[in-house]
Amino acid sequence: MQFAILVATIIAILLGSFLTLSQTHLFFNTQSRILGNVIDNANAGIHYSLKKEHLIADSISIENDIYTTRIKKASWGGYLKINSTALAKTKSFSKIALTGSKVSDPALGIYLSESKLPLVLVGNTVIEGDAYVSDFGIKPGIISGHYYNGKELVRGNISSGKGSLPELDPVWVNDIRRLQEYVPFNLDEVIEREAINKNSFFENTHFVYDENKITLNETYIGNIIIKSVTEVVVTNIAQLTDVVVIAPKITIEEGFAGSASFIAEERISLAENVQLDYPSSLILVNTKNDENIPVQKGEEPIFIADNSIIEGTVIYLDERKEKTDNSMNSFTHVAIAPMGTVNGYVYCQGNVELMGTVIGAIYANRFLAREFGSVYINHIYNGKVWGRDIDPAFGGLPFKDSDKAIVKWLY
Numbered sequence: 020m021q022f023a024i025l026v027a028t029i030i031a032i033l034l035g036s037f038l039t040l041s042q043t044h045l046f047f048n049t050q051s052r053i054l055g056n057v058i059d060n061a062n063a064g065i066h067y068s069l070k071k072e073h074l075i076a077d078s079i080s081i082e083n084d085i086y087t088t089r090i091k092k093a094s095w096g097g098y099l100k101i102n103s104t105a106l107a108k109t110k111s112f113s114k115i116a117l118t119g120s121k122v123s124d125p126a127l128g129i130y131l132s133e134s135k136l137p138l139v140l141v142g143n144t145v146i147e148g149d150a151y152v153s154d155f156g157i158k159p160g161i162i163s164g165h166y167y168n169g170k171e172l173v174r175g176n177i178s179s180g181k182g183s184l185p186e187l188d189p190v191w192v193n194d195i196r197r198l199q200e201y202v203p204f205n206l207d208e209v210i211e212r213e214a215i216n217k218n219s220f221f222e223n224t225h226f227v228y229d230e231n232k233i234t235l236n237e238t239y240i241g242n243i244i245i246k247s248v249t250e251v252v253v254t255n256i257a258q259l260t261d262v263v264v265i266a267p268k269i270t271i272e273e274g275f276a277g278s279a280s281f282i283a284e285e286r287i288s289l290a291e292n293v294q295l296d297y298p299s300s301l302i303l304v305n306t307k308n309d310e311n312i313p314v315q316k317g318e319e320p321i322f323i324a325d326n327s328i329i330e331g332t333v334i335y336l337d338e339r340k341e342k343t344d345n346s347m348n349s350f351t352h353v354a355i356a357p358m359g360t361v362n363g364y365v366y367c368q369g370n371v372e373l374m375g376t377v378i379g380a381i382y383a384n385r386f387l388a389r390e391f392g393s394v395y396i397n398h399i400y401n402g403k404v405w406g407r408d409i410d411p412a413f414g415g416l417p418f419k420d421s422d423k424a425i426v427k428w429l430y
Contacts, residue, residue: 056086057105061114064088064103069118069423077190094194096263096280097300097332098426099417115220117298117426119414125149128175128406133385134182136397141165144399146173148380148406151180162400163391184368184382191417195282195304198265203228218242220429286320289327297330298426304336310350316389319351325358332416333361337368349394351387357401364415373402379409
């Protein structure tokens with residue numbers, strides 16, 4: 020009798036354990052499935068933001084009976100930063116990515132808003148990719164006895180432009196303006212400079228802030244903004260990865276290599292032998308510069324010197340309240356030296372002096388050449404645009420109406 024009771028007790032315990040194990044297994048399977056779906060929804064949120072028909076002001080929430088996905092859009096340098104967070108009950112998961120406009124198909128070479136002048140090509144100029152110019156088209160020209168040496172004007176289609184440049188994302192533009200004006204006062208925002216400074220994009224942004232000139236010699240990685248009220252100098256021993264640098268004047272010294280976005284109001288200058296890796300950007304927002312005073316070569320608002328390369332975007336925005344056509348016609352806003360290279364996109368609400376190479380495309384009001392003591396409006400002298408050589412996976416400018424590509428997953 021006692022033996023039967025013992026056996027029954029053991030069987031009851033085993034059955035209870037089995038039921039508990041089954042329930043536990045079912046619980047963890049359910050939780051794993053929910054977590055897997057949450058992760059999938061976070062990924063789907065990022066990809067949702069890439070479609071141009073999905074308009075996101077600065078945030079959007081997508082909900083169903085179980086899951087909620089919140090998508091937030093902001094700027095990070097020359098790109099759009101998308102933060103997608105999916106939630107279900109107690110589970111949540113976030114993914115953050117930098118995005119930029121997809122490479123156009125067919126490939127674009129140049130896009131000009133100039134409507135009154137033809138584009139004139141001189142010397143060894145090469146334009147590969149489609150060209151959008153004024154109704155006056157493209158023609159060969161001559162500068163001080165130097166003729167156009169090419170066999171064809173454009174290796175691509177020539178079309179009439181719309182008289183204006185494509186619109187940039189207003190969230191991105193407003194964010195750039197806000198960052199230039201923002202002064203970090205909170206103690207938990209501003210950090211002391213260490214030899215190595217790191218911060219995840221899943222944390223609040225850290226600031227290095229000074230009212231005086233900042234000279235960078237340290238290592239900065241991730242979600243960090245370095246801002247000076249006067250000037251920032253980046254030395255060749257500084258190590259920058261994915262950070263943003265803001266100052267009225269920014270100088271990047273010879274030999275520097277890294278990836279960062281630089282935002283200025285007056286001037287960004289790259290010395291020789293600078294390597295800015297993808298995804299980097301140079302952004303200048305002009306609110307007050309006097310363009311009635313000519314600038315010397317090498318002193319333009321954005322200057323890329325010989326043997327320097329930027330892989331990413333170069334953006335010049337004209338935010339002046341008063342603009343005069345005469346100053347716009349003869350002032351160089353972005354200059355690329357003969358041995359300078361942009362691997363990506365140039366967007367200039369002004370004049371580009373292209374002496375070097377762009378592997379990608381140029382959006383500009385017009386071109387300008389200053390050669391042999393004269394200024395030639397809407398001329399390119401020896402410049403090269405290789406629109407078909409850009410990586411098809413490249414993510415570029417923060418356009419308002421365009422499909423996007425993932426530039427980089429953030430950490």
